[in-house]
Amino acid sequence: MTPEAQQSHPVPAATEQDHAAPSSAAGTNLAAEFQAAVSQYLIRHRSILDILAKLQETSARVQRAVSRAVTECGCLEVHAQRQQIPQGISYWEMRAHVSTHLSGSLCEQCREVLEMELGHNLFYLTALCEALNLQSDDILRQEMKRVTTLGVFNLT
Numbered sequence: 731m732t733p734e735a736q737q738s739h740p741v742p743a744a745t746e747q748d749h750a751a752p753s754s755a756a757g758t759n760l761a762a763e764f765q766a767a768v769s770q771y772l773i774r775h776r777s778i779l780d781i782l783a784k785l786q787e788t789s790a791r792v793q794r795a796v797s798r799a800v801t802e803c804g805c806l807e808v809h810a811q812r813q814q815i816p817q818g819i820s821y822w823e824m825r826a827h828v829s830t831h832l833s834g835s836l837c838e839q840c841r842e843v844l845e846m847e848l849g850h851n852l853f854y855l856t857a858l859c860e861a862l863n864l865q866s867d868d869i870l871r872q873e874m875k876r877v878t879t880l881g882v883f884n885l886t
């Protein structure tokens with residue numbers, strides 16, 4: 731990671747207790763707390779244009795981290811082929827027949843890198859919410875509801 735990138739991703743310390751979740755949030759939750767921290771620490775890349783660019787950049791870094799686990803480390807392998815789905819089964823039964831095409835598992839080092847990159851991606855995703863006055867906890871709640879109530883239709 732470049733020094734610039736590191737500087738732009740301060741890990742929100744758990745010391746700013748006075749900077750709590752937005753007052754509109756019912757009770758404390760992690761997403762709201764995180765968004766408040768992002769708002770506080772996002773200084774240099776506060777422009778919507780910077781946020782959009784960083785969101786894409788960090789997303790690419792997530793993909794790169796997974797690729798590196800395969801191509802450089804080797805702790806993961808990808809053996810991809812057409813999904814073999816029996817005819818006439820239900821959508822829910824498909825789950826038992828579709829593959830991730832992955833074998834192996836993340837080693838400690840690759841896991842650390844990927845978790846860090848995912849964290850940075852979440853940071854800018856949350857920054858996008860903040861810049862547009864959207865509440866990430868509301869979005870999470872709505873999506874959770876969609877996934878659990880409309881699951882099949884929403885995800886196909």
Ligand SMILES: [Zn+2]
Pocket residue numbers: 799803804805806836837838839840841
């Ligand atoms: Zn690895």
